[in-house]
Amino acid sequence: MKDYIKKDNWQIIEDQFFPDYNEISESLFSLGNGKMGLRGNFEEDFSGKTLQGSYNAGIYYPDKTKVGWWKNGYPEYFAKVLNSCNWIGLSFNFGNEILDLNKCNIGFFKRSLNMEEGILYRQVKATTPNGVNFSIDTHRFTSMANDEIACLDYTLRLDNYKGQLNISAFLDFDIVNKDSNYDEKFWEEVAQSSTGNDSFVHARTLKTSFELGVSQSLAIYHNGSRLNANSHNTHSKYASNQYEVDINPGDEIRITKYVGFASSLYYAPEAIQEAATTIAHNAAQTGIEALLQAHKDEWKKIWDRCDIKIEGDVSAQQGIRFNIFHLMQTYTGSDSRLNIGPKGFTGEKYGGSTYWDTEAYCLPFYQSTAPANVANQLLKYRYNHLAKAIENAENLGFSDGAALYPMVTMNGEECHNEWEITFEEIHRNGAIAYAIYDNINYQDDDSYLTQGGLEVLIGIARFWAQRVNYSVDKEKYVMLGVTGPNEYENNVNNNWYTNYIARWCLKYTSQSIELVKTKYSSAYTRILELTQLKDQELTQWQDIVNNMYLPYDPERNIFLQQDGFLDKELNTVDALKPEDRPINQNWSWDRILRSVYIKQADVLQGLYFFEEDFDLDTIRSNFDFYEPRTVHESSLSPCVHSIQANLLGKKDKAYEMYLRTSRLDLDDYNNDTEDGLHITSMAGTWMSVVKGFGGMRIKNNALHFNPSLPESWQACEFHILFRGNKLSIRMEPSGTKVHLIEGDLKEVYLAGEKIML
Ligand code: BGC
Secondary structure (H helix, E strand, O other): OOOOOEOOOOEEEEOOOOHHHHHHHHHHOOEEOOOEEEOOOOOOOOOOOOOOOEEEEEEEEEEEOOOOOOOOOOOOEEEEEEEOOEOOOEEEEEOOEEOOHHHOEEEEEEEEEEOOOOEEEEEEEEEOOOOOEEEEEEEEEEOOOOOOEEEEEEEEEEOOOOEEEEEEEEEEOOOOOOOOOOOOOOEEEEEEEEEOOEEEEEEEEOOOOOEEEEEEEEEEEEOOEEEOOOEEEEEOOEEEEEEEEEEOOOEEEEEEEEEEEEEOOOOOHHHHHHHHHHHHHHHHHHOHHHHHHHHHHHHHHHHHHHOEEEEOOHHHHHHHHHHHHHHHHHOOOOOOOOOOOOOOOOOOHHHHOEOOHHHHHHHHHHHHHOOHHHHHHHHHHHHHOHHHHHHHHHHOOOOOOOOOOOOOEOOOOEOOOOHHHHOOOOHHHHHHHHHHHHHHHHHOOHHHHHHOHHHHHHHHHHHHHHHOEEEOOOOEEEOOOEOOOOOOOOOEOOOHHHHHHHHHHHHHHHHHHHHHHHHOHHHHHHHHHHHOOOHHHHHHHHHHHHHEOOOEEOOOOEEOOOOOHHHOOOOOHHHOOHHHOOHHHHOOHHHHHHOOOEOOOOHHHHHHHOHHHOOHHHHHHHHHHHHHHEOOOOOOHHHHHHHHHHHOOOHHHHHHHHHHHHOOOOOOOOOOHHHOOOHHHHHHHHHHHHHHHOOOEEEOOEEEEOOOOOOOOOEEEEEEEEOOEEEEEEEEOOEEEEEEEEOOOOEEEEOOEEEEO
């Protein structure tokens, strides 16, 4: 745990320089706009601890898989989001000294992220080893109003220096990925140029041939007088404009960098240079003030529809806004080829690819906080990958249109390569089907079934039907050799969650086929033709639904996480010594696998998705059995527990779990924020408030709330978008108010009681 970030309702503040935590801060101070993002790196040279990171969504490289022991069926490549052009670069050299904060004596330092407006600020006062006193005042943003533009404004004041100052304002594409398997560089040069106050670099990814052009247009002033570049420096994947200035004590240099991005995702390769240059020029012409205003206006619109206010607890307030802010700047739904990597634009771990996190955790967030097309894009992403999911299943020996979605993917191809996860953690397929149901239910619009949804469901259902086998001994269908959401158990038989969701998929697919048949007959004919669906398949699915084996212990009224779970030594987490935790860093894998300890919600994940199928006693006995054995070593874990604890009236537990998820990164809870933020679990934090403390559910096609305000909060107010309506829900100790801000929704249920709006 760290406690160096100052608490504030709207800002993230580091008011002193902590060189050892710099990589953590760089993650926390990341910016993005759905299309690109960057870590909170310094603009000027820095020789201390840093991970320079800029990322452009959808641009990846398939790095050759590295594994110790190859298994048939492993993918050959792992697609990685690429660390891309460093566009913020500034270098200052005075009196043969390079400005490098790592070597300076720092008198004042403040880095702050204004989440309300999406702007990163930094102010520094320091002295160089040669005694030059200087101050830096800088701010930057990645425009939410125009996602091809980023801009920075940097003022350097030299208090006691007289002599020449050399400035280099550069774009550097000669970048390596920290997570490169073979230390290769992934970008090759296309072109670079620098004239006047502009520079341009253009590079292409190896193998995937994505091209990206980045252009900078500079406005540099010395005590208010505009400077022109004295020289230019270009070499492979690098371009800079250089300025020589005669400085007197007290002089001030102000640099505004307007940066334009154009990639082959949106432009023909031959049009990239002109596009990037025009974008940067137009930005410069518009000017930073107007660009900033448009950017702030965009953030205002976002916060108007999705802010959560927590009164009386600034730490919780900062935590929730931090989570919402990062989710909003990671994914905007503008392109169905993009998705939400577990680290977003804040680091390289997990390769920036898509996991089941998107469907199970992120979708509900975007459903309620953004226009409907944003959530729809996430579904479309998977529909677009259906053919690859079918191919993926074929590679593993499945046939006849069975689809297995990858554990980790960028473009639909599997990237993951640990047999116990790649081949066994197949519950992910269920989450993708569940997301279709969830979105249809939320939007009350089943037309998506005719726009790809049903084809995805059929592919998934076919997979489950082939993955189970009939056990003559049990006279039931069983599913052998799987890994459930709890990755601290591998190759188990009959993971309850997987069997349950598989059965549900078969049922839901059959119902959806029936619905499309009656409601959308021409689509039905087309889909039937396309999928070659046969009646026997439906009969077989029904047989599996009727006879799926679901391990259960009647004595404890609990579902068994898997066959034989009760053979374990049934310790609880209390029995662990502090030095054992986290067990994934302190124990051998063998010890973890044999132990009872659970990484993240598994049976409880199923009870969360399918809450309506179970009575409260059953949910309670499972919670009471499994939660004390859960170490929550996945960031996705606490939120599900927080929601369920609320449902069960366990207020303290709900709050404890909420705190763990809400400030996970701000307090560096798991000691890994330096690798990047836990973007997908941030959606879980949002769910803990809205579905947990707010108790939001859709039941029988109506919107329900079941508020339970944490004791330490004076009030909590959240906003949601629901079927064309915008609502605010304000919970106070004295009661809850639901306010219809827009739309014509007639009624909602509050603690089970119907109220008219
Ligand atoms: C979790 C997975 C999750 C992945 C990416 C793992 O630690 O166990 O459920 O998909 O992280 O967030």
